[in-house]
Amino acid sequence: MDPLPAPRLGSRDLFPTLQARAYLSHAAISPVSLLVQRAATQAMEDFSAWGVGAFPLWAKQRQELRAALGRLIGAAPEDIALTPGTTHSISQLAFSLDWQEGDRLVIFQGEFPANVTPWQMAAKHFGLELLALPLPPNTSSGAPSDPAGELLDRLEATLRREAIRLVAVSAVQFQTGFRMPLAAMGRLCRTYGAELAVDGIQACGAVPLDVETQHIDYLSCGAHKWLMGLEGAGFTYVRPGLAPRLVPRLAGWLSHTDAEAFLFQGPGHLRYDRPLKTSAAVLEGSSTNVVGMAALQAAVSTLLQLGVTDIFEHVQAYLDALEPELEALGCRSLRARKPESRSCILSVRLPEGVDGAAVVTHLRDARIPVSYPDGLLRFSPHFPNSLTEVSAVASELRHALHGAP
Numbered sequence: 083m084d085p086l087p088a089p090r091l092g093s094r095d096l097f098p099t100l101q102a103r104a105y106l107s108h109a110a111i112s113p114v115s116l117l118v119q120r121a122a123t124q125a126m127e128d129f130s131a132w133g134v135g136a137f138p139l140w141a142k143q144r145q146e147l148r149a150a151l152g153r154l155i156g157a158a159p160e161d162i163a164l165t166p167g168t169t170h171s172i173s174q175l176a177f178s179l180d181w182q183e184g185d186r187l188v189i190f191q192g193e194f195p196a197n198v199t200p201w202q203m204a205a206k207h208f209g210l211e212l213l214a215l216p217l218p219p220n221t222s223s224g225a226p227s228d229p230a231g232e233l234l235d236r237l238e239a240t241l242r243r244e245a246i247r248l249v250a251v252s253a254v255q256f257q258t259g260f261r262m263p264l265a266a267m268g269r270l271c272r273t274y275g276a277e278l279a280v281d282g283i284q285a286c287g288a289v290p291l292d293v294e295t296q297h298i299d300y301l302s303c304g305a306h307k308w309l310m311g312l313e314g315a316g317f318t319y320v321r322p323g324l325a326p327r328l329v330p331r332l333a334g335w336l337s338h339t340d341a342e343a344f345l346f347q348g349p350g351h352l353r354y355d356r357p358l359k360t361s362a363a364v365l366e367g368s369s370t371n372v373v374g375m376a377a378l379q380a381a382v383s384t385l386l387q388l389g390v391t392d393i394f395e396h397v398q399a400y401l402d403a404l405e406p407e408l409e410a411l412g413c414r415s416l417r418a419r420k421p422e423s424r425s426c427i428l429s430v431r432l433p434e435g436v437d438g439a440a441v442v443t444h445l446r447d448a449r450i451p452v453s454y455p456d457g458l459l460r461f462s463p464h465f466p467n468s469l470t471e472v473s474a475v476a477s478e479l480r481h482a483l484h485g486a487p
């Protein structure tokens with residue numbers, strides 16, 4: 083097999099068929115690299131050739147994936163479960179905590195629904211109380227101030243007053259790109275006896291994240307955005323010591339210890355009373371998405387090779403160049419003023435009276451895919467984007483807003 087080009091910041095060598103002039107929708111769905119394609123194809127070929135014989139090979143590969151994900155987020159492999167998309171992960175957690183009726187949870191208004199619906203369902207089922215805190219005004223309206231400080235003050239007041247069991251938040255807000263002050267939020271949660279559950283899908287892979295220093299208790303993440311894998315695969319992190327306390331109400335056959343003994347060890351091993359695993363793997367109750375996880379492993383090893391900090395800095399340089407161009411066209415940037423609150427998303431409010439959907443269509447037809455969540459124009463470059471694209475993006479946007487360039 084021909085060797086593939088090494089990944090490089092600002093290079094599309096690994097994305098030779100990508101149709102976009104500037105692909106700016108990684109916050110929605112990323113294109114996959116040749117490395118990812120090759121891994122997914124390899125898995126298919128192995129199962130095509132060997133059927134069940136391919137199983138041990140790819141089970142071993144998934145052990146490596148756990149280790150790679152662990153390196154990405156500062157966790158041990160045994161604290162990571164390979165799970166489907168973000169929502170599945172959050173639902174698993176929401177239905178596996180040892181709730182007491184009346185427990186209170188904090189969520190945030192303006193969150194992506196994946197990080198709201200499962201908590202609403204759990205609240206209904208277990209008789210919990212959901213408190214929805216507003217995001218600071220300038221993360222949704224663009225007014226400058228100290229959004230992280232405001233948010234922390236509000237959170238602390240709530241934690242002090244309400245005896246909160248769990249705070250659920252996205253590491254990065256999907257529409258504004260605001261990076262939440264996770265380390266400080268985690269410290270507050272610790273101080274007031276609450277747990278911190280994080281939806282990492284808008285951060286993991288391109289924004290540095292560390293479960294240890296950010297005091298994250300649970301992390302849910304899907305593969306298809308900044309991790310650059312495929313939809314339908316993902317992972318769940320559970321802080322050491324917390325997994326044994328889970329009440330895995332959605333456990334499946336693989337959640338038991340020695341779950342596969344009856345398949346390989348002869349008669350007498352088919353039992354239904356084996357204890358449940360006391361690690362994060364208890365959340366892996368069913369057979370795995372082989373192709374999705376093969377793809378995810380290739381995607382994550384590419385990111386680790388490049389280094390998340392370097393990817394983040396590369397994207398910041400791109401957004402530093404793009405932001406003034408957009409502002410010069412009358413757009414209002416919602417990018418945080420403080421670097422520590424920035425992510426790899428740059429969202430802008432279009433000038434008054436502009437038909438945003440038409441702008442998105444114009445850009446799409448010009449092969450510049452962007453997204454339009456909640457009426458904001460969202461640009462989300464990743465490591466393959468080159469700064470040389472920025473002038474073409476600005477010129478197409480000018481065209482969309484003001485007619486001929």
Ligand SMILES: Cc1ncc(COP(=O)(O)O)c(C=O)c1O
Nearest residue numbers: 167168169194196252256283304
């Ligand atoms: C913050 C956030 N969480 C979750 C999701 C998606 O969740 P899932 O992986 O379940 O499709 C998205 C975007 O699609 C998102 O922006």
